[in-house]
Amino acid sequence: MGNNDRMERRERADAARNRRAILRAAEELLRLHPPEQVSVERVAVAAGVGKGTVFHRFGSRTGLMRELMSERAHELDQAVAEGPPPLGPGAPPVERLVAFLGAVAELAARNGNLVAAHEHAVATSRSEPREANPIYVGWHRHVTALITEGRPDVDADEIAHLLLGSLHMEPIASRLRAGDSARLARSFAALAEGLLGRPAP
Amino acid sequence: MGNNDRMERRERADAARNRRAILRAAEELLRLHPPEQVSVERVAVAAGVGKGTVFHRFGSRTGLMRELMSERAHELDQAVAEGPPPLGPGAPPVERLVAFLGAVAELAARNGNLVAAHEHAVATSRSEPREANPIYVGWHRHVTALITEGRPDVDADEIAHLLLGSLHMEPIASRLRAGDSARLARSFAALAEGLLGRPAP
DNA sequence: CCATATCTGAACCGCTGGTCCAGTTAATAT
DNA sequence: ATATTAACTGGACCAGCGGTTCAGATATGG
Numbered sequence: 362m363g364n365n366d367r368m369e370r371r372e373r374a375d376a377a378r379n380r381r382a383i384l385r386a387a388e389e390l391l392r393l394h395p396p397e398q399v400s401v402e403r404v405a406v407a408a409g410v411g412k413g414t415v416f417h418r419f420g421s422r423t424g425l426m427r428e429l430m431s432e433r434a435h436e437l438d439q440a441v442a443e444g445p446p447p448l449g450p451g452a453p454p455v456e457r458l459v460a461f462l463g464a465v466a467e468l469a470a471r472n473g474n475l476v477a478a479h480e481h482a483v484a485t486s487r488s489e490p491r492e493a494n495p496i497y498v499g500w501h502r503h504v505t506a507l508i509t510e511g512r513p514d515v516d517a518d519e520i521a522h523l524l525l526g527s528l529h530m531e532p533i534a535s536r537l538r539a540g541d542s543a544r545l546a547r548s549f550a551a552l553a554e555g556l557l558g559r560p561a562p
Numbered sequence: 563m564g565n566n567d568r569m570e571r572r573e574r575a576d577a578a579r580n581r582r583a584i585l586r587a588a589e590e591l592l593r594l595h596p597p598e599q600v601s602v603e604r605v606a607v608a609a610g611v612g613k614g615t616v617f618h619r620f621g622s623r624t625g626l627m628r629e630l631m632s633e634r635a636h637e638l639d640q641a642v643a644e645g646p647p648p649l650g651p652g653a654p655p656v657e658r659l660v661a662f663l664g665a666v667a668e669l670a671a672r673n674g675n676l677v678a679a680h681e682h683a684v685a686t687s688r689s690e691p692r693e694a695n696p697i698y699v700g701w702h703r704h705v706t707a708l709i710t711e712g713r714p715d716v717d718a719d720e721i722a723h724l725l726l727g728s729l730h731m732e733p734i735a736s737r738l739r740a741g742d743s744a745r746l747a748r749s750f751a752a753l754a755e756g757l758l759g760r761p762a763p
Numbered sequence: 764c765c766a767t768a769t770c771t772g773a774a775c776c777g778c779t780g781g782t783c784c785a786g787t788t789a790a791t792a793t
Numbered sequence: 794a795t796a797t798t799a800a801c802t803g804g805a806c807c808a809g810c811g812g813t814t815c816a817g818a819t820a821t822g823g
Contacts, residue, residue, distance in 0.1 A: 373789055376801060397685075401780065411803025413783080418801095422780060484598070484685045487780055487809085519749040523728040530727035533720065548720040555756030574820055577770060601810065612772025617812065619770095688778085688811055 380418050382408040387429060396478035401425070423486050426479040427494060433472050434496045437464055441503060454511035455557040461503060462524065462549035463542075469528050470542035476528055477538075500525060511557035520556070524549065581619050583609040588630060597679035602626070624687050627680040628695060634673050635697045638665055642704060655712035656758040662704060663725065663750035664743075670729050671743035677729050678739075701726060712758035721757070725750065 372380075386408035390399045401422050405412045419425040446452035447460040469476050479494070501521050508517035527533050533545060573581075587609035591600045602623050606613040620626040647653035648661040670677050680695065702722050709718035728734050734746060 371790090373800060375789070379802085400778080402778090405803085412781085413803050413805095414801075416781065417803095481685055482780095484682055485780075485810095515752045516745060516749050519734065519745055520753065522731050522733050523725070523746075523749055523753070526727045526731035526734065527724040529730055530723050532723050533727065544717060544720055545724075548717050548724055551716045552721065552724070552753055552757060556753060572821095574769065576820065580771085602812085603810080606772085613811090614772050614813080614815095615770080618772095623811065686811075 376418070379408070379410050379414055383410065383415055383418065383425070384429060384432070387425060391429075391474045391478055394474075396474050396481040399478065421482075421486060421488065423479070423482040426475070426482045427496070430472075430475060430479055430494075430496055433468065433475065434499075437468055438499060440464070454507045455553060455559070458504065458507040458511070458553045458557065459550045461507070462553065463546040465500065465525070465528070466537065466542040466545040466549065469534075470537040470540055473538050477534055480529055497525070508556070515556070524552065577619070580609070580611050580615060584611065584616055584619065584626070585630060585633070588626060592630075592675045592679055595675075597675050597682040600675075600679065622683075622687060622689065624680070624683040627676070627683045628697075631676060631680055631695070631697055634669065634676065635700075638669055639700060641665070655708045656754060656760070659705065659708040659712070659754045659758065660747075660751045662708070663754065664747040666701065666726070666729070667738065667743040667746040667750065670735075671738040671741055674739050678735055681730055698726070709757070716757070725753065 383404060387399070387404045390404060390407055401415055402412050404425070405415050408415075415425065419428060440448050441461060443449060447456040448464060450457075452460070483494075501518075504521035504524060505517045508515065508520055527545065527549075528537070536544060584605060588600070588605045591605060591608055602616055603613050605626070606616050609616075616626065620629060641649050642662060644650060648657040649665060651658075653661070684695075702719075705722035705725060706718045709716065709721055728746065728750075729738070737745060
């Protein structure tokens with residue numbers, strides 16, 4: 362299954378190989394250097410391709426970083442949609458919210474500079490107007506829904522932005538980079554439980 | 563009082579005039595354009611001085627933005643330290659926290675792109691290592707103290723970063739720029755009251 | 764009115780994200 | 794096999810950035 366009727370328009374083999382090489386190179390460089398030192402040029406050199414190829418494939422520096430983030434976020438999205446509680450459906454909203462925020466913190470911690478790099482890419486982009494990051498949009502929608510479910514009287518949309526925004530705060534991000542996601546997770550839990558009410562003891 | 567014994571080393575008259583012109587020009591440009599379009603060069607042209615002068619006076623783009631922020635934040639700092647409650651000392655921690663966060667939101671709203679511009683300056687700075695913004699440090703210390711006072715059992719330091727981080731979130735910041743600080747203030751209040759407990763009815 | 768330390772600003776630097784396009788190459792039809 | 798063709802490639806190129814430099818202008822103290 363999954364065979365296209367019109368098998369045309371597939372990605373060419375060399376293009377696919379180069380795309381993987383570029384993503385791997387970017388990954389590696391971000392693991393070793395802060396985002397502002399990882400220029401598109403350096404990624405291209407490390408991947409063994411020309412700079413034009415990177416832009417042809419990903420459109421912009423921002424596009425590259427977004428692709429990298431999507432790769433990492435996919436697993437979490439699936440666990441939320443169809444996995445077991447409390448991350449997946451079935452648990453009360455407070456518990457799902459605490460579990461989800463904890464998972465996001467852990468994901469951010471495991472991926473070091475990536476979140477900061479995407480941020481940096483958006484901040485320095487020269488040509489893109491104001492593109493919303495689809496991963497962030499998905500996370501925000503999920504958090505908003507859980508808050509609304511538990512506390513219909515508050516501004517869930519705004520509070521969801523507020524909570525998720527902590528990933529972009531430098532003091533918190535640097536702790537995440539050092540591998541400590543537990544501290545952020547605990548604070549998420551304190552706020553979520555204060556807002557939605559502690560789950561029945 | 564306040565007169566220096568050695569009145570030497572005063573700022574030269576033309577230098578002072580130019581400094582004011584630069585700050586005013588930056589202010590004006592930030593009111594009309596997003597931060598990434600307000601380059602140091604453009605500020606210099608608008609102020610009628612050379613680019614070198616701007617750097618001589620403020621050290622870097624980041625230094626310029628920090629100076630601008632300090633100007634605006636000074637008034638709030640004073641109200642917190644010695645003004646009437648609930649902003650100043652005397653009220654219970656919850657009320658002081660809600661009042662302070664509301665004031666910060668309003669300040670951010672009134673100053674449009676400034677917060678984002680400072681953020682942008684730090685993100686794109688080429689020469690500065692990692693300088694902490696003294697205004698932010700002060701705000702963070704205040705929020706941390708208030709949280710600790712009301713809830714000694716939580717990680718006040720982390721939660722303070724989390725709350726203040728919302729100012730850097732693009733979706734929230736754009737609403738602030740449009741003048742709506744009330745929405746953020748209400749969400750701050752919901753979280754603060756959830757955390758510290760609603761003030762006695 | 765002079766001496767001089769400070770201030771000024773245009774030219775300059777290295778580097779960035781992004782564009783361009785002539786030439787190469789993989790996939791398909793014959 | 795070979796021809797056809799559309800997609801891919803990559804290095805030269807660009808405008809713009811933050812930041813540095815330093816010879817000349819200028820305010821100020823004596």
